[in-house]
Amino acid sequence: MIRVTTPLENVEALQAGDEVAISGVIYTARDAAHQRLVQLIREGKPLPFPVEGAVIYYVGPSPAKPGEPIGSAGPTTSMRMDGLTVPLLELGLKGMIGKGGRSQEVVEAMQKHKAVYFAAVGGAAALIAQHIKSVEVVAYPDLGTEAVHRMVVEDFPAIVAIDTQGRNVYEQGVAKYRQPMAEGSK
Template sequence: MSEKRITTPLTEEAIADLHSGDRVLISGKILTGRDAAHKRLVELVEKGEPLPVALGGQIIYFVGPSPAKPGQVIGSAGPTTSGRMDSYSPVLLELGLKGMIGKGYRNQEVRDALIKHKAVYFGAIGGAAALIARRISSAKVIAYEDLGAEAIRELEVEDFPAVVVNDIYGGDAYQEGRAKFERKEATGT
């Protein structure tokens, strides 16, 4: 099983070719954002005001990096738990967001929104933060600088490793992977 190489912005054809469990290497520009930035974006949408970033075709990476050491582009930069963004993500998917990178389960509402709006949720390797930082060639804050680690950044990435968790066909790599390896007597209840 080899990795699929994909580049941003994501096209409909590229998305249609992604299936749960696929290992991918992502290259191009991606955005970052986590709890506080998502809260602000959705508040703007609710007020009908313009967003400070264009989301069409983009991927948002849920990350709050550690501070960069002198000479580094960015500090360690692994994914944070995606479930905390569940209440915000459907709104952004409706605006044309095509991908999210994080770790952990998404709720049914997000999984339904992925199918409806033809977008993909990728799982990155939590805790592989020093390795992932090496795949980031540039980083600049483009909105909400006051949020520090939680500001929205634009990253240029090359061969960013991830796995397709939820695809546009309703696939779920967590459920499918676990079902393959579960030994039923485990829970015993």
């Protein structure tokens, strides 16, 4: 287990397959927030949070019960954000947390701008919520669960899924455990 703190530095040291525990501030954004963030970038306007060295978590949490910082908060499917990710990497985004693979375009931009992609366990949302200590909305409150939240996390469990050299745990893992199929099944 490798301890990682935000804002991220020396991300080149992280390798695909490493299990990490992330502590510090992370920001949430998913489909609707990404559209707005990219629109701001296109218009040359400032973003609502400091993106340099930042980690974005693709999540739409369930509402907090009274006295709790947040409800369940597991990762959503990252590929939906693929078409809106490169402009953020160009501005210095260093980490993303989600689930599932990424497009070739994103992987190449991650190599170019030295960023890592972490995978959290999809569906382990109650477990992950135990590592989120405080939450506040920093932009787009009208989006509800899809608003940009600033989260303080402690030992948030994740895996380095794709590293700065383009090594990819999805490709490596599947290749390792794939078994031959008879009768032309593929």
